[in-house]
Amino acid sequence: xxxxxxxxxTDRCKACELCxxxxxxxxxxxxxEIINTLGYHPVNIxxxxxxxxCGICALMCPDMIIEVERE
Amino acid sequence: MKVIARRPExxxxxxxxxxxxxxxxxxxxxIGECLDELNLRENAIGICPVGCAVLAYEYFNCDMLxxxxxxxxxxxxxxxxxxxxxxxxxxxxxGDLASIGMGEIVHASLRGEKITVVFVNNAIYGMTGGQMAPxxxxxxxxxxxxxxxxxxxxxxxxxxxxxxxxxEGSAYICRTAVNNPANVIKTKKAIKKALQxxxxxxxxxxxxxxxxxxxxxxxxxxxxxxxxEEKMIPYYPLGEFxxxxx
Ligand SMILES: Cc1ncc(C[n+]2csc(CCOP(=O)(O)OP(=O)(O)O)c2C)c(N)n1
Ligand code: SF4
Ligand code: SF4
Ligand code: SF4
Ligand SMILES: [Mg+2]
Numbered sequence: 001x002x003x004x005x006x007x008x009x010t011d012r013c014k015a016c017e018l019c020x021x022x023x024x025x026x027x028x029x030x031x032x033e034i035i036n037t038l039g040y041h042p043v044n045i046x047x048x049x050x051x052x053x054c055g056i057c058a059l060m061c062p063d064m065i066i067e068v069e070r071e
Numbered sequence: 072m073k074v075i076a077r078r079p080e081x082x083x084x085x086x087x088x089x090x091x092x093x094x095x096x097x098x099x100x101x102i103g104e105c106l107d108e109l110n111l112r113e114n115a116i117g118i119c120p121v122g123c124a125v126l127a128y129e130y131f132n133c134d135m136l137x138x139x140x141x142x143x144x145x146x147x148x149x150x151x152x153x154x155x156x157x158x159x160x161x162x163x164x165x166g167d168l169a170s171i172g173m174g175e176i177v178h179a180s181l182r183g184e185k186i187t188v189v190f191v192n193n194a195i196y197g198m199t200g201g202q203m204a205p206x207x208x209x210x211x212x213x214x215x216x217x218x219x220x221x222x223x224x225x226x227x228x229x230x231x232x233x234x235x236x237x238x239e240g241s242a243y244i245c246r247t248a249v250n251n252p253a254n255v256i257k258t259k260k261a262i263k264k265a266l267q268x269x270x271x272x273x274x275x276x277x278x279x280x281x282x283x284x285x286x287x288x289x290x291x292x293x294x295x296x297x298x299x300e301e302k303m304i305p306y307y308p309l310g311e312f313x314x315x316x317x
Contacts, residue, residue, distance in 0.1 A: 005072060016092030016285075016292040022252055040091070056252050058076030062096030063087055069072035 004053020006045055009065040010034070013042035019057035019066060025050045028057060079103035081112045083132045092292020094249045094282045095123060098191060099130055101249075101259045102160070106133060109266055115158045116150055118143040122164035123197040141172020144179035147186040158266060160187040166196040169205040169229045176235070183240025183274040187265045190231060190277055193284040194303060201287030205229040208306055213287070228306065232279040236312035242274030244313040248281035250299040254309070261311075273315050281307055 013036060020028045020043065031044035043065075045051065053070025078084075082103040089095045106112050115133040119125060121140035128135035138146045143161035151159040168176050168190050179186065195213055196202040203213040203220060206228050210219040220228070236244040243265050247258040258280055265276035281303045283295035290298055 004075070012086055014091035018092055018292060018296070021293055021296075053075055055075040059252050059255050060097065062089065062092060062094055062100075064078050064082070064096065064100050067077045068075040070075050071072060 002049045002051045002053075003071045004051035005048075005069045006051055006057060007067040008043055008045075010042035010044075011036050012038070012063050012065045013040060014038060014063055015040035015042065016062065018060040018062065019043060022056050022060045024054060024056060025052060027051060079107045081106035081115075081132050082130055085129045087130065088126060089123065090284075090286045092283065092285050092295065093123070095191060097249045097255060098189065098258070098280055098282060099127065101255070101262055102162070102189060103131065104259060105263045105266055109158075109263065109270075111158050111266065114156075115160065116154070118146050118150075118159070118161040120161070120163040120167040121198070122167045124162050124164060124191065125198065127162050141167050141170070142175055143167070144172065144175040144184070144186065144188065147188075148179055148182070148184045151184060151186050155185070158187070158269060159185075160189060160266070162189045163191065164197065165190070165192045165194065165204045165206040165231075166199075166202075169231055173205070176231070177238070180235045180238040180241050180275045180277070183242070185269050185272050185274060186276070187262075187269045188275075188277040189262065190279040191282045192231070192279055192303075192307065193282045194228070195284050195287050197284045197287055201284075206231070208302055211302075230307065232277070232307075232312050235275075235277060238275070240275050241277070241313050242315040243268040243276040243311075244279075245277070245311045246279040246281070246307060246309050248299055248304060248309060250281065250283070250296040257309075268315070271317055273317055279307075281309075
């Protein structure tokens with residue numbers, strides 16, 4: 001089981017990639033399959049099982065679309 | 072599972088209108104978290120600037136007012152003097168604070184007004200399309216300095232934290248940045264400290280925060296973070312410039 005769990009409000013994501021850059025596990029990326037209502041490819045977690053719940057993605061997200069929980 | 076991060080109660084549910092990767096949003100969240108953690112949501116009164124943050128009253132879930140361009144410290148002065156038990160903060164850009172509002176900010180500091188100024192320095196006029204600000208760096212290209220800011224023509228960029236730290240009325244003056252996680256955490260601590268020093272009634276408090284404007288700098292959001300590190304921080308050193316002990 002992953003130690004952390006992230007939840008994204010992807011309709012508000014602006015694809016700035018600040019979370020992607022700073023996730024220490026390198027498990028975030030943009031989902032090129034989807035275009036949200038703002039017109040961006042929103043963030044996606046590629047390996048949820050590796051999330052450690054550190055919260056750094058949420059710390060850096062300018063649009064507050066990330067909620068993080070940890071064991 | 073324990074909640075590590077979620078939207079603070081001191082912010083509304085409204086969607087930010089800021090450009091992708093603009094760190095105004097990070098700064099809003101940090102203020103919201105500080106108000107939550109100090110239990111100030113019902114007590115705080117914020118004053119918005121004219122600039123990209125002109126709509127911030129839609130985002131903060133506390134009492135908010137809108138000031139004319141640069142005049143937020145004057146309004147904050149009146150509110151704080153009439154309602155001394157409220158925590159009063161302004162949110163101001165560098166055009167707002169250091170250009171048209173230079174007089175208001177300097178005198179609010181000289182008078183030792185017991186307010187907290189959150190000063191967002193992105194080295195440009197963001198809202199109006201990227202004109203030179205008093206804080207624009209030497210050599211920086213803007214729409215009104217198309218060959219780069221030249222000290223012999225436009226003069227030197229204003230170091231507001233250093234300037235205001237010289238005033239007796241200033242109780243807490245600090246400069247931080249929000250270009251990486253460590254600096255974001257330090258910025259939050261500084262905002263909280265400024266609000267606490269205001270509560271202790273020690274005088275004027277300001278946190279200058281180096282922030283990005285990817286749109287008008289013509290950089291991607293990630294490159295804009297590097298620009299803060301490589302260009303802004305060398306000219307605008309981070310740290311506490313004044314801490315008055317009671
Ligand atoms: C009295 C007055 N003069 C000029 C303006 C035009 N104006 C609007 S915002 C702004 C500057 C915005 O820059 P800044 O304060 O740095 O905020 P930013 O958008 O960069 O966050 C100016 C000059 C105005 N609205 N009112
Ligand atoms: S909580 Fe930490 S590990 Fe998990 S996605 Fe966010 S930054 Fe990555
Ligand atoms: S930091 Fe926020 S807005 Fe930017 S890509 Fe990540 S989730 Fe989307
Ligand atoms: S113009 Fe600049 S400061 Fe204004 S919202 Fe866009 S990136 Fe942010
Ligand atoms: Mg500005």
